[in-house]
Amino acid sequence: MARFIGGDWSEELRIFQLAEEPETTGRIGSERRMTNEEHSPIVEDGHPALEMIAAEVPHGADVTDIIRTMRYAQSSHPRSCVGLAANQIGETVRIILIVTDTFDGAIINPVYVRHGKTLKHSREGCISFPGFDQKMIRHEIVEIQGYNEDWQPVRYKLKRFLAFVAQHEMDHLDGFTLKNPRPGTFVSETRAA
Numbered sequence: 059m060a061r062f063i064g065g066d067w068s069e070e071l072r073i074f075q076l077a078e079e080p081e082t083t084g085r086i087g088s089e090r091r092m093t094n095e096e097h098s099p100i101v102e103d104g105h106p107a108l109e110m111i112a113a114e115v116p117h118g119a120d121v122t123d124i125i126r127t128m129r130y131a132q133s134s135h136p137r138s139c140v141g142l143a144a145n146q147i148g149e150t151v152r153i154i155l156i157v158t159d160t161f162d163g164a165i166i167n168p169v170y171v172r173h174g175k176t177l178k179h180s181r182e183g184c185i186s187f188p189g190f191d192q193k194m195i196r197h198e199i200v201e202i203q204g205y206n207e208d209w210q211p212v213r214y215k216l217k218r219f220l221a222f223v224a225q226h227e228m229d230h231l232d233g234f235t236l237k238n239p240r241p242g243t244f245v246s247e248t249r250a251a
């Protein structure tokens with residue numbers, strides 16, 4: 059992982075970051091289930107796609123249907139789902155979707171460019187694991203790049219909640235979930251403060 063290079067992040071961060079929040083609000087997803095669960099495209103605990111490493115999308119490929127399904131899945135959980143990885147609709151391709159008050163977009167083939175040194179705790183849920191949440195360790199600031207839905211290059215510096223969401227969704231692309239967390243991102247219950 060590239061080392062974080064210091065500098066003034068504030069200009070670009072202003073566009074995307076939420077107002078400063080207490081760490082406890084870094085919640086991603088919730089235990090709330092859809093009422094018409096049988097129609098949800100979301101795959102849940104035990105589905106093999108959640109454990110698989112997603113494949114890079116060939117440049118320029120038509121992923122309209124996948125992103126449309128992801129948006130449908132996200133909007134079906136309007137209060138609780140701020141992010142989604144394609145694995146969660148059973149498509150093992152590297153696409154994430156983030157939808158918050160301050161950010162709305164799909165990112166194709168996202169990769170980390172760099173991250174800040176500061177680590178924060180983030181209590182996270184996941185719509186693929188209803189009723190389960192986990193205390194995670196996340197970088198406070200991450201910079202990621204990839205492509206938007208029109209295959210234009212994009213690069214975002216994300217802070218706090220948005221950074222936590224991005225890291226959660228990027229983990230999904232590598233087959234890591236709250237129940238099978240990426241090494242080093244998990245706070246065991248015995249160590250939890």
Ligand SMILES: [Zn+2]
Nearest residue numbers: 183184185186
């Ligand atoms: Zn998740």
